[in-house]
Amino acid sequence: MSKMLTTDHGADKSVVDLLRFLLDTEKVSGVLTLRKTNTSGSLDYGLLTRSQELDRAVPLMPVMPANAAQSLSLITPTQKPIAVVVKPCELRGFVERIKREQGSLDNVLTLSPTCGGVIPLDTYIKKSKDNLTKDYYKQVKAGEIPESIRPTCKACEYFVPMTADITVSVVGEQNLDSKCRFILNSDKAVSMTEGFGSVENGDLDAKILDDHLKKREKEKKALFESIKFKQDGLDGMIDVFGKCIGCHGCSRVCPICYCLLCDFESRNFDQNVSLFEKELEQKGALRLPPDTLFFHLGRMSHMSFSCVGCGQCTDVCPADIPVASVFKKIGENTAALFDYVPGKDVNEDIPVLVFKEEEFKELGE
Amino acid sequence: MSTDSKSGGRIPIENGIEQTLRKVLKESLKSDLIDALLLPVKVPSGDSYAWILMQDPALVEEEASPMAAVMPVQGAKALKSLTRKGNGSLRVAAMMRPCEVRGTIELSKLNQINLDNVTLISYDCPGALPLSDMSDAPQDTEEAFMGLLSERNFESTAVKPVCQFCTEFSMGAADVHIGMADPDTSQLLLISGSEKGTAFLSATGLKVDEEPSAWEKQTDSIQKKRIQQMDKAFQTIQPMVEGFDNLADTFSNCIGCHNCQSACPICYCRQCYSDSKESSLESAYYLDKAEKRGGISLPHDRLMFHVGRLSHMSLSCVSCGQCTDACPVSIPVAKVFSYVAAQTQQAFEYKAGKTAGEAIPLKEYKEDELKKIHEMTKSAESQESPHE
Amino acid sequence: MGKTFNPKITAFLCKWCSYTGADLAGTSRLQYPTAIIPIKVMCSSRVDPVFLIRAFLKGADGVLIGGCHPGDCHYESGNYHTRRRFAILQSIFDSLNLEKDRLRLSWISASEGPKFARVCNEFTDKIQKMGPNPTRKNMFI
Numbered sequence: 001m002s003k004m005l006t007t008d009h010g011a012d013k014s015v016v017d018l019l020r021f022l023l024d025t026e027k028v029s030g031v032l033t034l035r036k037t038n039t040s041g042s043l044d045y046g047l048l049t050r051s052q053e054l055d056r057a058v059p060l061m062p063v064m065p066a067n068a069a070q071s072l073s074l075i076t077p078t079q080k081p082i083a084v085v086v087k088p089c090e091l092r093g094f095v096e097r098i099k100r101e102q103g104s105l106d107n108v109l110t111l112s113p114t115c116g117g118v119i120p121l122d123t124y125i126k127k128s129k130d131n132l133t134k135d136y137y138k139q140v141k142a143g144e145i146p147e148s149i150r151p152t153c154k155a156c157e158y159f160v161p162m163t164a165d166i167t168v169s170v171v172g173e174q175n176l177d178s179k180c181r182f183i184l185n186s187d188k189a190v191s192m193t194e195g196f197g198s199v200e201n202g203d204l205d206a207k208i209l210d211d212h213l214k215k216r217e218k219e220k221k222a223l224f225e226s227i228k229f230k231q232d233g234l235d236g237m238i239d240v241f242g243k244c245i246g247c248h249g250c251s252r253v254c255p256i257c258y259c260l261l262c263d264f265e266s267r268n269f270d271q272n273v274s275l276f277e278k279e280l281e282q283k284g285a286l287r288l289p290p291d292t293l294f295f296h297l298g299r300m301s302h303m304s305f306s307c308v309g310c311g312q313c314t315d316v317c318p319a320d321i322p323v324a325s326v327f328k329k330i331g332e333n334t335a336a337l338f339d340y341v342p343g344k345d346v347n348e349d350i351p352v353l354v355f356k357e358e359e360f361k362e363l364g365e
Numbered sequence: 366m367s368t369d370s371k372s373g374g375r376i377p378i379e380n381g382i383e384q385t386l387r388k389v390l391k392e393s394l395k396s397d398l399i400d401a402l403l404l405p406v407k408v409p410s411g412d413s414y415a416w417i418l419m420q421d422p423a424l425v426e427e428e429a430s431p432m433a434a435v436m437p438v439q440g441a442k443a444l445k446s447l448t449r450k451g452n453g454s455l456r457v458a459a460m461m462r463p464c465e466v467r468g469t470i471e472l473s474k475l476n477q478i479n480l481d482n483v484t485l486i487s488y489d490c491p492g493a494l495p496l497s498d499m500s501d502a503p504q505d506t507e508e509a510f511m512g513l514l515s516e517r518n519f520e521s522t523a524v525k526p527v528c529q530f531c532t533e534f535s536m537g538a539a540d541v542h543i544g545m546a547d548p549d550t551s552q553l554l555l556i557s558g559s560e561k562g563t564a565f566l567s568a569t570g571l572k573v574d575e576e577p578s579a580w581e582k583q584t585d586s587i588q589k590k591r592i593q594q595m596d597k598a599f600q601t602i603q604p605m606v607e608g609f610d611n612l613a614d615t616f617s618n619c620i621g622c623h624n625c626q627s628a629c630p631i632c633y634c635r636q637c638y639s640d641s642k643e644s645s646l647e648s649a650y651y652l653d654k655a656e657k658r659g660g661i662s663l664p665h666d667r668l669m670f671h672v673g674r675l676s677h678m679s680l681s682c683v684s685c686g687q688c689t690d691a692c693p694v695s696i697p698v699a700k701v702f703s704y705v706a707a708q709t710q711q712a713f714e715y716k717a718g719k720t721a722g723e724a725i726p727l728k729e730y731k732e733d734e735l736k737k738i739h740e741m742t743k744s745a746e747s748q749e750s751p752h753e
Numbered sequence: 754m755g756k757t758f759n760p761k762i763t764a765f766l767c768k769w770c771s772y773t774g775a776d777l778a779g780t781s782r783l784q785y786p787t788a789i790i791p792i793k794v795m796c797s798s799r800v801d802p803v804f805l806i807r808a809f810l811k812g813a814d815g816v817l818i819g820g821c822h823p824g825d826c827h828y829e830s831g832n833y834h835t836r837r838r839f840a841i842l843q844s845i846f847d848s849l850n851l852e853k854d855r856l857r858l859s860w861i862s863a864s865e866g867p868k869f870a871r872v873c874n875e876f877t878d879k880i881q882k883m884g885p886n887p888t889r890k891n892m893f894i
C-alpha cells in the first residue's frame with residue numbers, strides 16, 4: 001500500500017499550494033509548472049522561484065505548449081532541488097532523454113497527474129477556453145475520454161505516470177473541484193511533503209483506472225486501424241506523407257529527437273546537380289527538395305522505439321499530417337521487439353545500445 | 366512598373382489558362398534549350414502540391430499545376446536544394462510566384478543558388494491562398510484560386526494576409542513573365558525580361574515583338590491599390606510590434622518550434638544559431654536567472670529568437686508569408702516580419718530580390734550613409750545620459 | 754512485356770568477413786550476379802539503417818548487409834548491434850507494408866566464398882521475381 005495525502009481543495013489549487021509550500025519551506029529552490037502568461041490564456045512553462053509567482057500557475061492545464069522534457073534537459077542537472085509538474089508522457093520523454101545523457105533526475109521532485117489527455121494547441125488557441133476545459137473536466141471526472149483531446153492521447157495507455165515521485169489523482173475523480181489526492185510513490189515524496197498535510201495509506205483507484213484503460217485501448221485499436229498503411233505500402237506512405245513540406249517541425253518539437261543538428265539537415269545527404277541529373281534520366285521526374293520519405297523513415301529508424309506518443313509532432317505539423325499516430329504505431333512495434341516500454345525505467349538502456357547474444361537467431365543466415 | 370521597355374508576345378488561351386501554359390512549357394522542354402522544368406504538381410492525396418523537376422514532356426500535360434493555389438514550399442527552397450552545391454550542366458526553367466523569384470535572387474546573392482543555367486518564369490500573382498485552406502478543403506481552394514486567375518482578380522481578401530498588400534506581385538527579376546493582369550483575357554501575354562527570356566520564348570515558337578503597354582498600365586494601377594492596402598495594413602501592424610509589451614503579446618502563444626524559420630526561404634543555415642549549443646548555457650544558469658527574477662519562461666529565449674531572426678534576415682525578407690503558413694499557433698509572423706523588413710530595407714533603399722545585380726546591404730557599406738544613426742549617437746553623447 | 758529487368762542490389766559488406774568472402778568467391782571463380790554492387794564497410798555495424806533506407810528509396814531493388822558470424826565480429830559485438838537495428842528496420846517496413854523482403858542480412862565469413870556466391874544468387878533470384886522496386890518510378894518520394 002502506498003502513502004497518500006489528501007487535501008480539501010480542488011486539484012489545481014492543491015498542486016499550487018503544494019508547490020508554494022515547497023518553495024516557502026525552502027525544500028526546493030524552484031518549481032517548473034505551466035502558467036498563464038496573459039489574460040487571453042497563453043501558456044508557457046515557468047521556472048519559478050518565488051511563491052507569489054505561482055498566482056498564475058495552472059499546473060494541471062490539459063494543454064502542452066511544448067513537451068517539457070526538452071526544457072527539463074536545459075535546466076538539469078541541478079545542484080539545487082527543484083519540483084516539476086509535468087504530464088506522464090513528458091516525464092517519459094525526459095526519462096528517454098536521460099538515457100541519452102540529456103539531463104538528470106537528481107534533485108528533481110516529479111509530480112504528474114493521472115492524465116485525462118491534452119487538448120490540441122490549435123483547438124486551445126482558437127476555441128473558447130472556458131467551455132473547452134469545462135467539457136473536458138466533466139468527462140475526465142466521469143472517467144470518460146474527453147472529446148476534445150489529441151487522437152494519440154485518446155489512444156494512450158500510459159496515462160498513469162510511471163516514475164513520478166508524486167501522482168496527482170485526476171482521472172475518474174468525481175470530487176476533483178473539492179479535494180485532491182496525492183499518491184506519494186517515493187521516500188523523497190514522503191519527506192518533501194512532510195508538514196504539508198497528514199499522510200495515510202492509500203492508492204489510486206484500480207477499478208476506475210482499469211475501466212478507463214479499456215476505453216483507451218479500444219481507441220488505440222481504432223486509431224491504428226485508421227492509419228491505412230497496411231493495404232498500400234509505398235503508395236500509402238506517400239498518401240500520408242506526400243504533402244509534407246519538409247519543415248522538420250515534427251522532429252524539433254519531439255522530446256526524443258535531441259540532436260542539435262539532425263542528420264537529415266546536415267550535409268551528409270546533399271547531392272550535386274549531376275547526381276540529380278542521373279536520377280532524372282532514370283525517373284523522368286523527381287521531387288525537390290528531395291528526401292521527403294527518407295526523412296520520416298530515417299527518423300523512425302533512429303527513434304521510434306523511444307516514441308512516447310505525446311502527439312507534439314501532430315500538433316505542430318503545418319501540413320496536417322497525423323505524424324504522431326503513425327509514429328506511435330510504428331514505435332509500439334519496434335519497442336515490442338525488445339519488450340521495451342519507453343520512459344518506464346531510467347536505468348534501462350535504450351535498445352540500440354545493448355543486445356543479447358541469444359536473440360533474433362532467425363535474422364541473418 | 367519598370368523603367369526599361371519590355372517586349373512580349375501572345376498566344377491564344379485554349380482550354381483554360383493552365384492548359385495553355387502547359388503547352389508552352391512543354392514546347393520549351395522539347396526544344397534543345399531546356400533540359401528540365403521545375404513545377405508544382407498535385408500530390409496523390411490531392412490536398413497539396415510538391416515541386417517536381419520534370420524531364421519527360423508527357424508529364425507536363427498530365428501532371429503540372431503551373432499556377433498552384435497554395436505555396437506549400439517556397440520555390441526558392443526547391444531550387445536551392447538543386448543547386449546549393451554549385452552548378453551542373455542541367456538547364457532548368459522554374460515556374461514561380463514573384464516572391465519565390467525574389468527569394469531565389471536573395472539566395473543566389475547568398476551563394477545558395479546558382480542561376481547560371483536557370484530560367485526563371487513568373488506571373489502576375491493574385492496572391493496565394495493559406496496552406497491550411499488546402500488541407501481543409503482541397504477542391505474548393507483550388508477552384509477559388511482558378512477563379513481569381515480567370516477573373517484577373519487582384520483584390521481578393523481570401524489570399525494570405527501579406528499577399529493582400531504585396532506590391533511586388535508583378536514582374537521582377539524573372540527571365541520570362543506571364544502578364545496575367547493584361548486586359549486581353551483571350552490571350553496569354555508572355556514577356557521577356559532578359560536575353561535568357563527571349564531565347565526561351567523563341568524556343569517555344571513565340572514571336573516577341575510587342576510592347577505590352579496596356580499590361581504595364583494595368584499593373585501600375587493594381588500596384589497603386591496595393592500600396593494603399595499596405596499603408597492600411599502597416600497601420601494595424603504597428604501597434605502589434607511597437608514596444609516590448611506589444612511585441613511580447615503578439616508572440617505570446619509562440620512555442621519555440623522554429624517552423625517559421627525552417628519554412629523561410631531566406632533562413633538557409635542548416636543549424637540556426639538559436640538552435641545551436643552556443644545559444645544555451647550551463648544548466649545551473651537557468652535557475653540562477655530565475656532566482657534573480659522570480660521566474661523565467663521556458664522554452665527559453667522565444668522572443669529573442671524572433672528579434673534575432675529579424676536582425677539576421679529582415680533585409681532579405683520577401684514577404685512571402687511562408688512563416689505564417691507554417692506556424693502551428695497562428696501567429697501572424699509574416700505581417701510582423703514584412704513590416705519590420707519594410708523599414709530595414711528602406712534604410713538602405715533596398716528591395717529584397719528585386720534586382721539580381723545589387724549586393725545585399727550587409728555585404729557593403731558607404732561612408733556617408735545612415736546619417737540618422739550618426740546624429741543619434743551624437744546627440745546621445747552630448748546628453749551624456751549615464752547608463753546604469 | 755517491356756524491357757528486361759536487370760536488378761540492382763546494394764551490398765554493404767564488412768571488410769573483415771563478407772567482403773573478404775566476396776573476394777574469395779572472385780578468386781575461386783565462383784559466379785555471382787552482376788546485380789550485386791558491393792560497398793566495403795569496416796564493420797556491419799557501420800551501416801546505419803538510414804543507409805539501407807536511402808538505397809531502397811533511391812531505387813535499389815535489394816539491399817544486403819553482410820557481416821561476420823555472431824561472435825566473430827572483429828570489434829567483438831558490432832554485428833549484434835547490426836542485428837538489432839536490422840530487426841528495427843524490418844519491423845518498420847513491416848508496419849508500413851513496404852517490401853521488407855528487399856532487405857537481407859547475412860553472416861558470411863572470410864572463408865565462405867561459396868556461401869557468398871550462393872546468398873547473392875538466391876537473393877538476386879528472389880528480387881528478379883519480385884520485380885523492380887516501385888521507388889524507382891515514383892516521383893513523390
Ligand code: SF4
Nearest residue numbers: 244245247248250317
Ligand atoms: S511537421 Fe509536418 S510538414 Fe513539417 S516535416 Fe514534419 S511531417 Fe513534414
Ligand code: SF4
Nearest residue numbers: 629682683685686688
Ligand atoms: S520572414 Fe516570412 S515573409 Fe519574410 S521571407 Fe521569410 S518566410 Fe517569407
Ligand code: SF4
Nearest residue numbers: 619620622623625692
Ligand atoms: S512557427 Fe510560430 S510557434 Fe513556431 S517559433 Fe515561429 S512563431 Fe513561434
Ligand code: FES
Nearest residue numbers: 767796820821827
Ligand atoms: S567486423 Fe565484421 S561484422 Fe563487425
